[in-house]
Amino acid sequence: MSKLAFLGGKPVRTNIFPQSNTIGEEEKRAVMRVLDSGNLSQYVGSWNPDFMGGPMVKQFEKDWAHAFGVEYCMAVNSNTSGLNACIGACDIGPGDEVIVSPYTMTAGAIAPLIYGAVPVFADIDEDTFCLDPKKVEEKITPRTKAILVVHITGHPTDMDEIMMIARKHNLKVIEDCAQSPMASYKGRLVGTIGDVGIFSLNYHKHIHTGEGGMIVTNDAVIAEKVQLIRNHGEAVVEGKKTKDLWNTYGFNYRMTEMEAAVGIEQLKKLPALLEQRIERAEFLSAALGKLPGIIPPTVKEGCKHVYYIQAFKFKKDIVGIQRNTFIDAMKAELPTMVLRESTPIIGCGFAPPLYLQPIYQQRLHKCSFNCPRYEGEVSYDKGLCPVTERMFFEEVFTHEYMRPSFSWDDLKDVTDAYYKVYENISDLKEFEAKKAVLA
Numbered sequence: 001m002s003k004l005a006f007l008g009g010k011p012v013r014t015n016i017f018p019q020s021n022t023i024g025e026e027e028k029r030a031v032m033r034v035l036d037s038g039n040l041s042q043y044v045g046s047w048n049p050d051f052m053g054g055p056m057v058k059q060f061e062k063d064w065a066h067a068f069g070v071e072y073c074m075a076v077n078s079n080t081s082g083l084n085a086c087i088g089a090c091d092i093g094p095g096d097e098v099i100v101s102p103y104t105m106t107a108g109a110i111a112p113l114i115y116g117a118v119p120v121f122a123d124i125d126e127d128t129f130c131l132d133p134k135k136v137e138e139k140i141t142p143r144t145k146a147i148l149v150v151h152i153t154g155h156p157t158d159m160d161e162i163m164m165i166a167r168k169h170n171l172k173v174i175e176d177c178a179q180s181p182m183a184s185y186k187g188r189l190v191g192t193i194g195d196v197g198i199f200s201l202n203y204h205k206h207i208h209t210g211e212g213g214m215i216v217t218n219d220a221v222i223a224e225k226v227q228l229i230r231n232h233g234e235a236v237v238e239g240k241k242t243k244d245l246w247n248t249y250g251f252n253y254r255m256t257e258m259e260a261a262v263g264i265e266q267l268k269k270l271p272a273l274l275e276q277r278i279e280r281a282e283f284l285s286a287a288l289g290k291l292p293g294i295i296p297p298t299v300k301e302g303c304k305h306v307y308y309i310q311a312f313k314f315k316k317d318i319v320g321i322q323r324n325t326f327i328d329a330m331k332a333e334l335p336t337m338v339l340r341e342s343t344p345i346i347g348c349g350f351a352p353p354l355y356l357q358p359i360y361q362q363r364l365h366k367c368s369f370n371c372p373r374y375e376g377e378v379s380y381d382k383g384l385c386p387v388t389e390r391m392f393f394e395e396v397f398t399h400e401y402m403r404p405s406f407s408w409d410d411l412k413d414v415t416d417a418y419y420k421v422y423e424n425i426s427d428l429k430e431f432e433a434k435k436a437v438l439a
C-alpha cells in the first residue's frame with residue numbers, strides 16, 4: 001500500500017488531463033463562412049424583417065426547435081439572459097414571489113430580482129438535489145407566480161408533481177436546463193414539460209458557442225414576449241402593434257451569427273457527446289459504488305441523467321473521516337485541473353446555499369424586498385433549507401472525470417486514486433485526530 005500524496009507520498013498521476021474540446025473542423029468552416037459574408041449579426045431593434053435576427057440565428061432556432069420537438073425557440077446570448085427574459089415573459093413583477101432552488105448557480109435566483117419580484121427558496125430532494133415538490137408546495141403563498149426548477153447536475157426534477165402543484169395554484173413553471181440538455185423525464189425532454197425551458201451554451205456546458213442560450217416553449221404569448229425582451233421591445237411594440245405591453249421593454253440579449261453558426265454544428269454532435277458522458281459516468285458510478293459510504297448518483301425510474309457533473313454522497317459515519325479530508329486527499333493524487341481551465345474538476349459541489357449570499361442576507365436590492373407592493377415576509381435565515389445545507393457543508397462531492405475527453409486509461413487513474421485514498425482511510429483518520437488536538 002503506497003503512502004497517500006496528501007501525506008507526502010507519490011501521487012497516482014501528475015500528467016494533466018486532456019481538455020474537453022467539442023469544437024472541430026465543422027465549426028471552423030461554419031464560422032469562416034459567416035466571416036467571409038461580413039454579416040456578423042443582422043438584428044434590427046425595430047419592427048422590421050430583421051427584428052428576429054439573421055439567417056444563422058434563424059436556422060439554429062429552427063434546428064433546436066426540431067431537435068426538442070417544440071413550436072418556438074429563441075436564441076439568446078446566455079442562459080442568464082434567458083432566465084431574465086422568461087421571468088419577464090411570465091408577467092412577473094413587484095409584489096410577486098418566485099419559488100427557486102438554493103442549490104444552483106446564482107443566476108437562477110437573480111432573475112426574479114431583475115423584475116422586482118422576490119425569490120423564495122424551497123429545499124431540495126436529497127437524492128437528485130433538484131427542488132423537492134413537497135417543500136415547494138409549503139412555500140406557496142397568494143403572491144407566488146411561478147416555480148423556477150433547475151434540473152441540477154443533469155438529472156430531471158420530479159416534474160409530474162411540480163406540474164400538479166402548478167396547475168392547482170395557477171403558477172407558471174420555468175425550467176432551467178443549463179445542465180440538462182436532452183435529459184428526459186418519463187419520455188419527455190426537460191425544458192418542454194413546463195411553460196418554458198432555458199438552455200446554456202456557455203463553454204462549460206455539454207455543447208457550447210462560447211457564450212449563448214436557447215429558450216424553448218409551445219406558448220405563443222411567452223415566445224412573443226421573449227422576442228421583445230431580447231431586442232429592445234420598447235422600440236418595437238408600436239410598429240408591431242403589440243397590445244399587451246406588460247414587461248415588454250427590452251434588453252439586448254441577441255446572439256451573433258458566428259455563435260449561431262457554431263451552435264448549428266454543436267447541436268449535431270450533442271447525442272454522441274451525451275452517450276460518451278453517460279458511458280463514463282456509469283463506469284465510474286459502478287466502480288466507486290463498491291466503496292462503502294460512497295453513494296453514486298441516483299437515477300430515478302423513468303429518468304435520463306446527462307451528467308453535467310457527477311455528484312456523489314459521502315457518508316462520514318461509514319467512511320470514518322470528513323468529506324473535505326477525503327476531497328483534499330483525492331486532489332493530491334490527481335491533477336485537479338485540465339488545460340486552460342482554472343476551476344478544479346473535483347470538489348464539494350456547488351456554491352453555498354444561495355440565500356446565504358450577502359445580496360439576500362443584507363437585502364441588497366432596492367425594489368424587491370422593500371417594495372410597497374410586497375406584502376410577504378421572506379426568510380433567508382441560516383437553517384432555512386436543511387437538506388441543501390447538509391449536502392453542501394457535509395455530504396456531496398462532485399467530479400467531472402466523466403467528460404468525453406477522458407480516455408479509459410485516464411479513468412483507470414481516476415479509479416486507482418479513489419481506491420488508494422479509500423485503502424488509506426486509517427492514515428487520514430490519524431491525520432484528522434492530530435489536527436483536532438492541535439486545534
Ligand SMILES: *Cc1c(COP(=O)(O)O)cnc(C)c1O
Nearest residue numbers: 078079080105107178200201202
Ligand atoms: C451555467 C448555468 C447557468 C448560467 O448559464 P450562462 O449561459 O453562463 O449564463 C445558469 N444555471 C445553471 C444551473 C447553470 O449551470
